[in-house]
Amino acid sequence: NAGVTQTPKxxxxxxxxxxxxxxxxxMNHEYMSWYRQDPGMGLRLIHxxxxxxxxxxxxxxxxxxxxxxxxxDFPLRLLSAAPSQTSVYFCASxxxxxxxxxxxxxxxxRLSIL
Amino acid sequence: xxxxxxxxxxxxxxxxxxxxPCNHSTxxxxxxxxxxxxLPSQGPEYVIHGLTSNVNNRMAxxxxxxxxxxxxLILHRATLRDAAVYYCILIWNYGGSQGxxxxxxxxxxxxxx
Numbered sequence: 001n002a003g004v005t006q007t008p009k010x011x012x013x014x015x016x017x018x019x020x021x022x023x024x025x026x027m028n029h030e031y032m033s034w035y036r037q038d039p040g041m042g043l044r045l046i047h048x049x050x051x052x053x054x055x056x057x058x059x060x061x062x063x064x065x066x067x068x069x070x071x072x073d074f075p076l077r078l079l080s081a082a083p084s085q086t087s088v089y090f091c092a093s094x095x096x097x098x099x100x101x102x103x104x105x106x107x108x109x110r111l112s113i114l
Numbered sequence: 115x116x117x118x119x120x121x122x123x124x125x126x127x128x129x130x131x132x133x134x135p136c137n138h139s140t141x142x143x144x145x146x147x148x149x150x151x152x153l154p155s156q157g158p159e160y161v162i163h164g165l166t167s168n169v170n171n172r173m174a175x176x177x178x179x180x181x182x183x184x185x186x187l188i189l190h191r192a193t194l195r196d197a198a199v200y201y202c203i204l205i206w207n208y209g210g211s212q213g214x215x216x217x218x219x220x221x222x223x224x225x226x227x
Contacts, residue, residue: 035215045215
């Protein structure tokens with residue numbers, strides 16, 4: 001099983017550039033989410049989705065867009081990259097949004113904004 | 115939102131048991147207690163979760179206090195591969211959707227050979 005796959009693993013951008021971080025899962029999970037992790041910190045929720053066609057904002061959504069056109073994919077778009085968005089980004093999925101479901105994480109995308 | 119308190123760091127010797135504590139005095143009746151760990155340069159990994167009763171799985175055991183205001187993650191025999199940051203998390207109902215994890219700074223576990 002591939003689980004949760006994130007691409008790319010590393011990326012360097014210039015301020016003002018846009019890009020899309022890809023996330024795909026092959027477990028037929030309904031719930032998917034994006035987190036960012038800054039050095040020495042825990043993860044913070046950016047956006048989440050409880051199913052195809054449904055997305056909502058998390059704790060730190062500004063500067064990011066998401067869409068969920070299929071169950072498998074949940075891309076994260078940076079509209080105009082800023083140095084404050086330098087971070088490690090993790091995608092996660094779970095069978096449902098129920099609070100007793102474990103979440104499965106990808107290995108992360110390490111993003112640097114110059 | 116319910117918060118958790120964990121020690122910043124702990125040390126253990128290889129092949130000895132490790133007890134990682136977590137305080138969550140403001141836990142509500144419907145909050146599940148989840149534990150995740152994060153190895154260096156990897157994404158978080160699910161370890162175990164529970165509601166009221168103690169739980170066991172192949173990775174660890176979870177002991178939950180009777181009043182649910184604290185819990186302990188137990189690694190029965192620590193190995194070098196268990197060196198990681200361990201997060202104790204209460205599931206918070208954010209915007210009507212459960213399942214969003216609120217991460218604190220966790221406990222960094224070091225395992226000595």
